[in-house]
Amino acid sequence: MGIVIAIDAGTTGVRSFAVDESGTPLGFTYREFAQHFPRPGWVEHDAAEIWDAVVATLAELVATTDQPVAAIGITNQRETVVAWDRTTGRPLHRAIVWQDRRTASRCESLEAAGHLATVRSTTGLVLDPYFSGTKLEWLLGEGGVKAGPDLAFGTVDSWLVWNLTGGVHATDSSNASRTLLYDIGAHTWSSEMCELFGVSAGSLPEVLPSSGRFGVTTDAIPTGAGVPVSGIAGDQQAALFGQACFRPGQAKNTYGTGSFVLMNVGTSCPEPVDGLLTTVAWTLDGPQGPETTYAYEGAIFATGAAIQWLRDGLGIIDDAAETGPMAESVSNSGGVVFVPALAGLGSPYWDPRARGTIIGLTRGSGRAEIVRATVESMAFQTRDVVDAMANASGTGITDLRVDGGASVMDLLLQIQADQLGVPVIRSAVAETTALGAAYLAGLAEGVWSSQAELADHWTADATFSPTANRDGSDDAYAHWQRAVERSRRWDLSD
Numbered sequence: 001m002g003i004v005i006a007i008d009a010g011t012t013g014v015r016s017f018a019v020d021e022s023g024t025p026l027g028f029t030y031r032e033f034a035q036h037f038p039r040p041g042w043v044e045h046d047a048a049e050i051w052d053a054v055v056a057t058l059a060e061l062v063a064t065t066d067q068p069v070a071a072i073g074i075t076n077q078r079e080t081v082v083a084w085d086r087t088t089g090r091p092l093h094r095a096i097v098w099q100d101r102r103t104a105s106r107c108e109s110l111e112a113a114g115h116l117a118t119v120r121s122t123t124g125l126v127l128d129p130y131f132s133g134t135k136l137e138w139l140l141g142e143g144g145v146k147a148g149p150d151l152a153f154g155t156v157d158s159w160l161v162w163n164l165t166g167g168v169h170a171t172d173s174s175n176a177s178r179t180l181l182y183d184i185g186a187h188t189w190s191s192e193m194c195e196l197f198g199v200s201a202g203s204l205p206e207v208l209p210s211s212g213r214f215g216v217t218t219d220a221i222p223t224g225a226g227v228p229v230s231g232i233a234g235d236q237q238a239a240l241f242g243q244a245c246f247r248p249g250q251a252k253n254t255y256g257t258g259s260f261v262l263m264n265v266g267t268s269c270p271e272p273v274d275g276l277l278t279t280v281a282w283t284l285d286g287p288q289g290p291e292t293t294y295a296y297e298g299a300i301f302a303t304g305a306a307i308q309w310l311r312d313g314l315g316i317i318d319d320a321a322e323t324g325p326m327a328e329s330v331s332n333s334g335g336v337v338f339v340p341a342l343a344g345l346g347s348p349y350w351d352p353r354a355r356g357t358i359i360g361l362t363r364g365s366g367r368a369e370i371v372r373a374t375v376e377s378m379a380f381q382t383r384d385v386v387d388a389m390a391n392a393s394g395t396g397i398t399d400l401r402v403d404g405g406a407s408v409m410d411l412l413l414q415i416q417a418d419q420l421g422v423p424v425i426r427s428a429v430a431e432t433t434a435l436g437a438a439y440l441a442g443l444a445e446g447v448w449s450s451q452a453e454l455a456d457h458w459t460a461d462a463t464f465s466p467t468a469n470r471d472g473s474d475d476a477y478a479h480w481q482r483a484v485e486r487s488r489r490w491d492l493s494d
Contacts, residue, residue, distance in 0.1 A: 001447055002070035005061065005223070006437040007054055009076040009156050010235065011097065011257045014050060016057035017434035018065050021447055023457035025429060026065055029057040036094060041101035041343070044094035047082045050156065051163050059222035069223045072164070073231035073441030075238035075433050076156040078178045081135045083143075084159065086150045086169075093143050095156070096135040099257075099301065099343045103134035104352040110134075115196060122193060124177065124184045124269075124278030126350050130299065133180030133197040140198055151203045155179070157232050158205045164229050165215030171205040172232040173292060177280035182207070184280055185269050187292065209290045210237075210282040211440040231440030235433045236260040237281050240295060242436030243401040243427060244458035246451045251389070251397040253382055253416075254433065255406035257308075258346070259300040261385045263397060269294050273392040275348025276385070282440065296392060298347035298385025302356075303378045304405055306340035310374060316367045324409040327372040335360040337483040338373040341490075348388040349488065357487035360479075378406060379416040380480040386420055399423040403432040410464070417464040418473040428459040 001021060008015040013032035019025055031053040036044040062069070079098035084091045096102075107127040110116070116127055125131055136153055139145040152162070155178070158171045176182040176189070181199060183190040189201045208214060210233045219225035233241060236254060240262045243252040251263040262281065270278055273296065281295040302309075307323050310316045317323060337359050339345075344352035358370065382400075390396035399422050406412055407426050417424040429435055442448045467473075 002068035003065060004071050004073065004438040004442045004447055005058070005069055006073040006075060006434040006441070007058070007160060008235070008431070008434040008437065009050055009054065009074070009160060011077045011099070014053035014057050015431070015434060016054070016061040017431055017438065018061055019435065019438045023435070023454070025431065025435070027061070028431065028434070029060040029064070031056050039102070043097040043099040045080065045097055047084070047091040047095045047159055050095070051160070054160060055222060062222050069227045070447050071228050071230045071441035071445040072217070072223065073437030074157045074160055074229065075233055075235050075437035076160070076175070078155065078175060078234035078236065079130055079132050080156050081132045081139070082154055082156060082159040083139050083145045084152050084162070086152050089162070092145050092151075093139055096139065098130055100135065101129050101343060101352055103129040103138055104344070106134050106137070107352065110196075118192065119180065120272040122183050122190050123180050124272060125180055126277070128350055129352055130301070130346065131178060131180045133193065133199070136199050137197045147200060147203070149202070153199065153203045154205050161214050161229060161232070164217050164221055166218040168215035169205045170208050170214050172210040173207055173280045173283040174210055174234045174237040175232065176207045178234060184278065184294070209285055211284050211444045213444060228445055229441075230444035231437055231442070233282055233437060233440055236262055236297065237279070237295070238436030238440070239403055239433040240264065240281055240436065241439055242429070242432035242434070243403065244455040245401065246455060249393070249395060249397065250401070252401040252403065255303050255378060255402065255404035255412070257304045259303040259378060259382060259404070261298040261300070261382060261389070262295045263389050263393070265294050265296055265393070267291055267293055270296070273388070275350070275388040276392055277347065284443070296389050298388060300381045300385065301344060301346045302340040302342045303381065305342060306338070306374050306377065307406070309340070309342060310371060316370060320405070323371055323375065324411055326368050327375045327409070328411050330368045330372055333373040333376060334362070334365055334369040336365050336369045336373040337479055338370065338377050339483050339487040340374065340377055341487045345484070345488065347385050349484070351488050353491045354488045355490040357483060359483045359486060375409065375412050376415060376476065377480070378412055379419045380477060382416060383419040383477060397422060399425055401425050401427060403427050403430060410462070413464040417466040418470060419477060421466045421470060423466070424464045426461045428461040
């Protein structure tokens, strides 16, 4: 039948990833693209450069595997928005990235005007510049993008589908649910939300199931013409699918640029919960028609990004791979606590004005203590979210499946297990985000028959069990909570 390729268009680069019919990874190719910071708190990407990276990685991967391609799946950085011209296919502005904070004041004014309750009940989200709605509103105003029949808006997946298929304008429900414009209960673009943000529904993509045919490739694509594009999910929902968290109560955490904890909550849309997002996990075709699975989500903005800052901003490390060994070189952080609110704080605080804080420094503090404090902050932020999920669900989680770049650090995962008091399980396949997109595409094209078959493919690489005595972990977490309070509501410049 052939291989399945997943295009993983992340925040810092594009990865094209291939698996065979047994779900075994065959390899991947990768290319970074530039990050643009035109003003403090602003983050942009060149959408054309993202597409160029897709073409380059696909060409290299196809040449390496030299096998027929049964299907293509897409997974992507969520909330990042692209505006382009339907006639020329050219971007009308740099893409505004999920990390961008330029609309913080607008979100605050909308909340002050009393819109939060409607936003929460309709979209499952909160009023935060993280999401797409206020980004689109800004593009139509200060960004200079003109409304009209030639205007196409979309998240990165939509931009890629458009280019792969020669003009199909579509997205899936998981990405749509991150825009502040989608009614997650009615499964349609919300006229009320579109009116609130001044966005015409006609400029938005068609919303289709996460697993199903979106279109086929043109002959300009390295795979050749006629390859079905058949699976799409936002990166964190794709990772939940790739981790085979198909039952309610199963949870995963991806330690990437940020960290994202998702817990499957089943096919009934739950009521909004303070501190957490309610999001579409995926939509699959079923015997009675499309069926949507929902998730609670805690979005943490800076984990891997904090390590990048240690490397690029401070020069404390030369390579991200040094993080684990350097953190292990000391037995503790020496009282140093780092709150990496470099782009505000996400769940469960939702404070766009929080700022990064390093506290507890003494003359004895050095590079290793700061690096270890950075690693510990990943585990503390995850506990913030998991505790909120436990309160919301009334049951909590029995274990946590983990993936992402930082999951290679045994120290981090042991600290995480000690903080949560449950086993932390690392997937044998590190690229679970790409794997989830491949699974969604392969399901649609009959490469795999069911979720049960996919669950049989999932295997663990290592399990980290919590220590019996958590007193030290709880004391460290109490120090973290004190430091978080000192970081909050710091930037009041505008």
